[in-house]
Amino acid sequence: MISIDNKLYIKDIDTYIDPFFPVERAIITHGHADHARAGHKHVLCTPATSEIMKIRYGEKCANTFQTIEYGHPVKIGKIKVTLFPAAHILGSAQVLLETSKQRVVVTGDYKTTTDRHLDPFEIVPCDLLITEATFGLPIFKFNNPEIEIGRLLDNISKNKENTFLIGAYSLGKAQRIIWLLREAGFSDDIFVHGSMDKLCDFYNNKGIKLGTLRKATIENKRDFKGKVVVAPPSALKDRWSRRFENITRCYASGWMQVKQRAKQSQIEIPLVISDHSDWNELTNTIIQTGAEKVWITHGREDALQYWCKTKGIKAEPLSLQHRDETSEL
């Protein structure tokens, strides 16, 4: 049996998955800050994830990187490790740990819906599934993102005086929103917050065409009339946003499903677009992997754990620290 504990530490090979503190050996599922940290000795991840980590933390953020493509196994001691697409952000992976007797899958963050700018999610059959549960409540059922983008474009065309400030996490969400806007035929220049232009370049270089992007620096307030500005959510209410006039605040996140939450954050156009699985995706994935046992890493574990039990699947919550609902985005 593979020995893995509630810190996602695999004793047999002295390796952690997504550790929050510096370790000897780490497997990193994807580049978001609550999963990828600087300071590990040896990191195993996809090529895209290693590039993202180097962009965000510098070339020397780990002593060595070993990168493997999706579906290409690597043997570490007695355990075979394979990464599979998780369709969360560019480079995001599920981790399969395999011996002749057992298969363990750590999903990391994932979604199963079609998202053409990423490799499609793959179901990886396993005995033990360690799943995320960010949106693990049956109220979370995400619409087609094209519908949300359509609503936004409709608003933009009706309010030419306003600046549409879209809160979207700098890595992954921001690029997806821009890409969706381009796919929907929006060809106007898009302004981006300084924290995300390198990551946008990175997506562009990977063949995900984001069109003309400009830095949202103060030159002339008039420049932003009727324009779209993409910024990290924290900048939405920050001093930074004071440079714009007549702001319409938008926020792209699964949390926007609940109107009261949108209202709390003073969001006028909630865009229910998530890079995580909704309730149906989470439960379908559990069934399709055929897992007999499920560990639930973070999010709303109560509901998913309860659901598993009603289906005769053993389930336990793993209370990983540092990951509460606020770390999604």
Add this chain to the structure above:
Amino acid sequence: MKAFSNLLTNLILTSSRNRKISLLVEYFSSTPDPDRGYALAALTGSLKVKNIKAAFFKELVREKQDEYLFALSYDYVGDLAETVSLLWDKKNDGDIPSLSILLDSLAKVKGEDLKRNIIDILDSSDADQRWAFIKLFTGGLRIGVSSRLVKKALSIYGNVDLNEIEKIWHGLALPYINLFAWLEKRDQKPKISFYDIFHPMMLAHPLVLEKDLTTANPKDFIAEYKWDGIRIQIVSYSEGCRLYSRTGDDVTNSFPEISKAIKGNFVLDGELLAGIDNEPKTFNDLQQRLNKKSPTEKFIKTNPSFVKVYDVLFFNGLDLRDNPLNERKKILNSYFNKNRSPLFLSETIKFRNWEELNEIRDISDNQIHEGVMIKLTSSPYISGRPRGKWFKWKRNPKLVDAIIMYAQRGHGKRSSFYSDYTFGVFNKDEELVPIGKAYSGFTDEELNRLDKFVRTKTIKRFGPVREVEKTLVVEIAFDAISLSKRHKSGVALRFPRFKRIRWDKPICEVETLEQIRESFLE
């Protein structure tokens, strides 16, 4: 229905008051009668739907969704209509009819037919429409729009004075055809009989000492006790007498010993209290009465009530609302020359200066009044809370330290925070017993910190309720304390709220239940 659900969705997501008003004005001008009338009733909380209640939707969704998953979802969302609308799956692509057609058709059916109709409506609508539809029945829209704001929008739409709308408001009825006709200058102002409607009450501001009193001359004011009962409006005319609560709810049948005893032609404003012969008992005693919607004669005998009257709006056909308070008081005084039991005049307090009144206010052994009211003698009777006219000057609150035991998420805009706290103290068996629940008195910043405390110090969960480590002391302010059999601790606090959070204080320094009883109840 689409237009209405769009309106609600836009309103809830708009924080600017002006923008809300313009959304409402846009809706009223672009929506035909009688739909806009139905929407107006819904927005002002005057839409009464008899046969459908919130519980009905809970039942419906429970047939489709596991009860525990529903409870977790409801706890998370904090709004029943939104929870149900999100849990429900859209089946058909058809559109659902307009607001008025929908409600009229539902009013005609009952039982299983009604249920089938509603399921059909939910099946055919999208999540926003479901949300708006269910909100019609769950009491209070909670979308950040007060009925005052809606009336403000009406006054802007019709270019009339807001007070003109307030004065006739309670004489208007669904679907408000005559109101819109007047606002659109197609007809006269609706004629209202002032004797068979509720008149929105005049309310007081809390006194901010330095600002309100330093420049004020005591001679320009009268003072009265602030009775700890419920505000009541008595509307009496030849056809009989009706009693209204401060929100305009008809409570006539709950207090027959009062409504049946009153004869005359007037509208009075006063405080309903438990007790007899002008001897008030505590609010806790009144609470027993309030719990009974239609009390038996026997129950009334053992729990009688009476009214302390302090204002008059109409008298023998005269509208006195624009007359100054001292003239209205004169009319009241002469009316109460005779015994009018169960109505009594609320006496005015003689005082020479503010210091003297301050002492009277703070006599703390009296549980019957909560302090004093100060009213400008020249003030007309104005609905709402006009500035600089009436002030409430409450007694200083009592204080007690207690330990946080349980927490629960709030509702509406506080649904993502653990904002409802149960606190307790040790009894003589050294067992921690709850003595109350508080929801207010902290700043947003403190709430953030409290919320974090709850999330990190949870030791047990009971569905939506979290039990926390017993380490945090809070200072609780409250207005009164009384004995209560309903609580394990045997005491009940009136209006408890946070005064300070004592992050520094160890729980061993908190006074025991016995000490609290001794200092407040002996």
